[in-house]
Amino acid sequence: MDNVASLMHGFSVALTTHHILLMMAGVLLGILVGVLPGLGAPNGVSLMLPLTFSMDPVSAIILLTSLYWGALFGGSTTSILFNIPGEPSSVATTFDGHPMAKQGRATEALSFAFLSAGFGAMAGVVLITLLSGWVASFALRFSSPEYFAVYFMTFASFIGLGGASPFKTIVSMGIGFALTSVGMDSVSGNIRLTYDFDILLGGISFLIAVIGLFGIGELLQTMEEGLKFDGVAAKVRVRDVLSTAAKMPRYWFALLRSSLIGIWMGITPGGPTAASFMSYAMAKRSSRSPERFGKGEPEGVIAPETADHAAGSAAMLPMLALGIPGSATAAVMMGGLMIWGLNPGPTLFTDRPDFVWGLIASMYLGNVVAVIVVLATVPLFASILRIPFAIIGPIIVLVCFTGAFTVGSKVFDIWLALLFGLVGYVFKKLDYPIAPLVLAMVIGDKAEDAFRQSMIFSQGSLSIFWSNPLVSTLMAIGLVLLFAPLIGMAIRRLRGREVTRAA
């Protein structure tokens, strides 16, 4: 009941005219970055972050989380109307959403997408309300070795479950860790890895990396594809939305299953993209008429959308309670919290309850606001995509570089953004995952501190990571996740051998 009381207090923090206006502004900006290719949730948040440095943290986080919700909705709009996913996590929505739109059921597809997305997000937020306090108080027992074990677990699951080549994931993650250790060493105060370049003294900001890797890199890839917007016109009428909403309860099982998949993938760092694909595959496999999928089956829109948004909001739980972001966007937001002088993790719940519960309450409101705003503005944003890419592309470039400069007002950052853009383009083409790099840049310092402090406790012995049941369990889970592909391969080999023996 404690949580409910805290939540009510949170609503009193979040429910002001100023905050509601910020939510609407955030959602609108979010839909815009979600709709435009090359701009997505992670770099939308990165571009806004420097502008929030002077705001109070509660308003700032409300603006940024609303932008995140908006971006998730915007991504599905383009998936359905243009068959172009505005966000990687809405790729699965194109499979059935665009066929529905082409059959003249665009409104139905959009309404299904937004309503189920809202449902998924709510499921995620309810989970955060119920669990975050508990997880945080559990995590208060953590000391440095446990923290290092949790960081290890996070990266192990990227390597083991990421889907990309494990070596490429390690390279990407290592580059992130290496870049974040450039500049001042927070433990000893030494200046490291600057190679006598004064410009590196201040370190390398993760915001520049996100803007370059996700923004410029993605734009280059979009240009390479030679993309053409060939959309389906859509008008959203209130009557159609309501009649679609009336059909929603029929899909209660798909909604529930997809929410669970999304929540699970959001808490573990699988992220929204993996969640939406997994949910789509599950829906297709368990459907009584799988042949209808890919041809405009509503469940094929509902499943990925619910999971996508459930994962997106659930990713905030480990960020708030443990200080470990569950997605690239959450990583950027966590970096923001640290810049505002907040320390994400269990102590945040005791030190700044107004911030934490204000944020959680704003997630409820923000998602309701987002569903309404997105339904009202679909025609507007669809018409933005009819502006030729010869104009939109360069303007996105300008926004990215302007954003890069505003991070620290350094000329060097402009060059850096260009460099990260080229790296991001090559990495994407060669299937190097980029999220681990960003995550490593944000939590690199904390992981290093946790490691060094553990080593000081134990006088340099690695056995401290097996010294009590809690840390041993965490490390063991990490190792299992790390070697998951090898274990899977071994099982398949064994099975294969049995089959050949039987034959």
Added chain:
Amino acid sequence: MITRFWAETATALATLLFGVVIIYGALEFGVGWDSSGPQPGAFPFYIGCLIALASLATLVSTVSRRVAGHAALEAAFLDPPRARRVAAFLLPLIGFVLISVTLGMYVATILYLVFAMRFQGGYGWIRTLATAFGTAAAFYLALERFFQIGLLKGPLEPLLGL
């Protein structure tokens, strides 16, 4: 033509080099143990080793898949029409960066948009100039006036009294 094999190999070599540079940089600060615990270079040193080893592993797996005759590696990394499209976007972008750091970001914004719209997009002068100056003015109002953040200025803005 660049095949995927060469792109994979070159990237793995580049990340290998990056790892070695990090190891080299870390060695300068000591990678061992002193009275206060691990020395500042220790963590970057192990990270550098990790990058280098993983790059080597990528290299080995790429080469061995090539020996095994993996077809995907023979595919083009960037065929000529795609390369042209990327270049048509990337080169003006680099030009924008160069002008930004010399003449300031407002001038670069206008020149870049004029180039992209008039000479690449084939729009008329009026629409081009309206979009270019409109965008620059929008940036000016939003950033300098509303958020009080200055953009990078060059030698031309003071002449206009901005």
